[in-house]
Amino acid sequence: MRLGPALGWFSRNYNYEVETQAPLQKHSVGSQQRTPIMYASLFEQKVVPVKHSTKFRDESVMKSKRISKFLWVGALGSVVVVSGLAEKVYPGKVAPSSPAQTTNSASTTGTSGYNVTSSTLAPPPASATAPSGLSATSGSSSSGSAAAAAPTAGS
Amino acid sequence: MRQVLFRQDTLGTSCFLTSRVEGVDFERRFIAACETFSERLFELDQVASRFRQDSEVMRLSAENTGEPVSVSELLFDLVEAAMRAATITGGYLDPTVGNSMVGLGYSKDFELVRRDSADGMHFRVVLPSGYRTLVLDRVTRSISVPPGTILDLGATAKAFVADRICAELEHLYSLTCLVNLGGDISCSYVGQEVPWMVNLTSDGSLDPTSDGMLFGIAGGGLATSSVRSRNWLAGGTPHHHIIDPTSGESAVVDFESITVLAGSALDANIASCGAMAMGHRGIIWLRGTGLPAVVKRTNRTQMDGIARPWNGSELEFIGDWPEELVQLSGGVAC
Missing domain, CATH: 1.20.1070 (Rhopdopsin 7-helix transmembrane proteins)
Known part of the structure; x- marks a missing residue:
């Protein structure tokens, strides 16, 4: 079931094009007008415990x-x-408590919170042990976990 | 645990906002977050697009005389992030390669480039002025650009904005969210909770139904650099969008794609894109960063590390890359 209550609420209140399937590529060619939303979808993903x-x-x-x-x-x-x-x-x-915050350009107002003098790249935060869900293909490391999926990392 | 996804096709790619359904009044907060998300993408297009003459960066390039020009906060921050990328990569990610890119034919939206590519296109090689020729003044928020130089912020802008949007939505709407701008991913830190699941597609597409490698990340950023999709023919020669600033031409890439995990999308993008631009030296530099990465080899690539066959190609894992996950039952929703 991909549609949830959020979708109904969304489509009633906003004039966006809504898809019930994960849409494939439909690029906007050019961007001359103030119509940034060419194609929008909103659907829920359920975590399936495994x-x-x-x-x-x-x-x-x-x-x-x-x-x-x-x-x-x-x-x-x-x-x-x-x-x-x-x-x-x-x-x-x-210092910020979350590792992710230490490198984000967290200042959303004002001129750049970026530390331009920082010449190193920040490592990712350590993945935590999660209670249930997907299992790793090998070993017994601590990164296996449940989840709803999944953005794609292709570029 | 449920997630909600919002998709918008803009900036020549697909952009996604994913959030976890949690807390009271979630719908209202998420809808507001979608609005903010769209606004920020629109602002990025207005400020940094090289393909529209009325964008701030193109006006800065067209009208500059070498004197300092006051710019918007966003453009200043984007250029500053680009300068940081240039510094870290020893100049391989250079924001002044706009002229080189135009010379090679990438002067408009990529779909138009590809269309013209089919009809035959000429190209010329233009050396960039170099990032050291830019002068940024944080106090007056002004930038000096050498006359004739076109800035290209494509290597860092989306990743920078992904980080910024993610932080802003977290702050404004108390959302746990993941922002994916064409593969530049920034996500909230989830600590001990269920990690974000990311599908590293084998065909490099953003189609979540593609075959791929599923793994979980707890936060930070992830970026993939590849020349599979943005390549074209000009003068009978293949070109792509990653420029070697020392030659003014497309970099000689030794890898099909590089995916990097880091503390932010920007840092991940600097590492992945920088390593691509460095050619065969990229892999050594990438190892030196200490960041987890997956390198997809091209056929002719020779590397020292141990490669693993995967969907007809070979992958090399660098650093502490998360284990691949297998979904034993149930469905991946997108």
């Missing part, structure tokens, strides 16, 4: 979850403590 591929993997994930629960509590505690300390020492200059 099982892990092997018993071994199930067990290892459960085990790692038990361990990581304690680690996370500890890590969270130390982050809170450290950030509280930093707030006292450097008021208003505490």
Whole structure:
């Protein structure tokens, strides 16, 4: 079921072209007019829970979850403590808590929040252990998880 | 957990906004987010499009005399991001390659280039003035461009704006979202929650039903650079849109595509596009960045790493690339 309540709401209130199927390419040629929306679709994606591929993997994930629960509590505690300390020492200059935020050009107003002097590329945030869902094709790493899909990365 | 997807075809590609259905009043927030998303894409087109003469960047190129010109915040930020890309890649991603691009025939929307390409097109080689000839003044928000130079922000603009839109929608509407502008992906950090699933298509298309490799990312950015789709013939010679600024011609690419994961879409794009522009040296430079990447080899590419056969080609994984996922049951919705 791809259509959800959001679609009904959307089509009633906005005069956009709506597709119920994932549309294929229909490029806008030129862009001379203030009509940026050439083709729009809105549909919901459902997460389908799936099982892990092997018993071994199930067990290892459960085990790692038990361990990581304690680690996370500890890590969270130390982050809170450290950030509280930093707030006292450097008021208003505490680093963002999410790794993703450290490199985003987060200033949405004003001139560039980009640090032009930064000559290194920021690494991606570590993928977290997720409770259920898709399984990795090999190994018993911590990245398997459930999901609705999926933007494409082709270019 | 459910997701909602909004698609808009503009900027010569397909742009997507995906959000997770969560929190109260989600519909209202998401609809507002779609509006903001469209606005930002429209602004980008108005400011940075090289294919419309009334865009700010083309006016800056056409009217400049080498003197500082005050520009909008967005254009200044875009040029600044492009300069950062140039610095990091040692000049391989140069924002002054607009003239080179025009010389090779890429002077209009790509579908028109391809149409003219079929009728036969001439080309000429124009060396860029070089990113070091630009002067940016942050205080007066002005840019000095050498006379005659056309700026091309195509290497970084979409990725930069993807990051900015993602951060803005998170901030304004408290949405957990993923912004995909033609393959330049920026997404909210989801931490321990279900990661974002991304399909790396084997044919390089943006069609989510294509065969591909499915993997999850927790946040940050992802970008793919490829010359499969944007290539054309001029003067009987094949050209593509990644320019080697040292020659003014299309770079000699040793890879079919490079996909990189990073802390932001911009950084991922700098790494992937920069490595493509560097030719055979690109892979060494890319390894040096420490970023996870997938390199799809061309037939003639010789590399040291271990390659894995995949859908008729060979992939090399660099760094800590996430494991490929297999969906055991149920359907991928898009």
